[in-house]
Amino acid sequence: MSGSNNSWMKKLDELQKIKYSRPGFTPTLQPSNFKSIGNLDELLLKVIASDETQKYVDDLEDLIKGGANVNAKDKDGVTALMLASKLSLEYVVGKLIDNKADVNAKDNYGATALMIASMNGNENIVDFLCKNGADMDAMEYKYSATALMIASQFGHEKIVIELLKKGANPELKNKYGDTALMIASQFGHEKIVRELLKAGADPKLENKYGNTAYSLAKNQAIIQLLSERIPEASPNNIFAEVYPPILTSPNSTRGKGGGKLKKRKRTLKTKKRTLKTKKRR
Numbered sequence: 001m002s003g004s005n006n007s008w009m010k011k012l013d014e015l016q017k018i019k020y021s022r023p024g025f026t027p028t029l030q031p032s033n034f035k036s037i038g039n040l041d042e043l044l045l046k047v048i049a050s051d052e053t054q055k056y057v058d059d060l061e062d063l064i065k066g067g068a069n070v071n072a073k074d075k076d077g078v079t080a081l082m083l084a085s086k087l088s089l090e091y092v093v094g095k096l097i098d099n100k101a102d103v104n105a106k107d108n109y110g111a112t113a114l115m116i117a118s119m120n121g122n123e124n125i126v127d128f129l130c131k132n133g134a135d136m137d138a139m140e141y142k143y144s145a146t147a148l149m150i151a152s153q154f155g156h157e158k159i160v161i162e163l164l165k166k167g168a169n170p171e172l173k174n175k176y177g178d179t180a181l182m183i184a185s186q187f188g189h190e191k192i193v194r195e196l197l198k199a200g201a202d203p204k205l206e207n208k209y210g211n212t213a214y215s216l217a218k219n220q221a222i223i224q225l226l227s228e229r230i231p232e233a234s235p236n237n238i239f240a241e242v243y244p245p246i247l248t249s250p251n252s253t254r255g256k257g258g259g260k261l262k263k264r265k266r267t268l269k270t271k272k273r274t275l276k277t278k279k280r281r
Helices: 005-016 039-049 053-065 080-086 090-098 113-120 123-131 147-154 157-165 180-186 190-198 220-229 268-280
Strands: none
Touching (some): 039 053, 053 090, 080 090, 090 123, 113 147, 123 157, 157 190, 190 220
16 A cells, blocks of 8 residues: 555545536436445546546546455446446456456446446457456346347447447347347448447347338338348338337436337237238249
């Protein structure tokens, strides 16, 4: 531990006064959420959450050496690694992993640091987490979304490419039966659709409602691209109103912008008629 005991206690007192002034924070980062974890563990998260994290880098080291648990969680299950990934603090992510941070820890919603970094579009953190054993096919609890599905939804092409190179499975389905290809198709990310197809994603797979990546496409370029892979596809695509999982929660580190899922609207009769028409052709 650096310095005398008195200087250490003075430093702890100073760290206690750190405020959460970084913009875009959610209630997860408020002090009331740290009631269940130790004082040093709370300070570790406060240092990372500070809008002057770089200023407290040495203190981060001292806190860990002083006994702060790098895998401690707040009441929402958020760890220091998840928080650093959310805030794109690459150096801090590396420092935490060097000190045995669990790269596959999940918060109360099942989200991992890799999912959070994939949503935020931080390529370096995604790469570093993958190289240090992150489970690329882990699924969050509510919608069974993977990091690849999340990156596909948010349009992070380079992260999709990185995850596929590292071995992420493009055929996995979420609780609705949607694959990463279906999600990318629905959100109009043509380049990601191309990358997923290149990696072997099957455009003929159906979700639980009988929809394929083709029937969910809302972009003419994607419709054309998929129709080339599915000769029997109808040129008159019926746009489906379907909303895949968005990795957000009011009390998580997973960012703003998604909110709760919109109600998934599907007309099953229309889908059945479409499928019958395709079979006759």
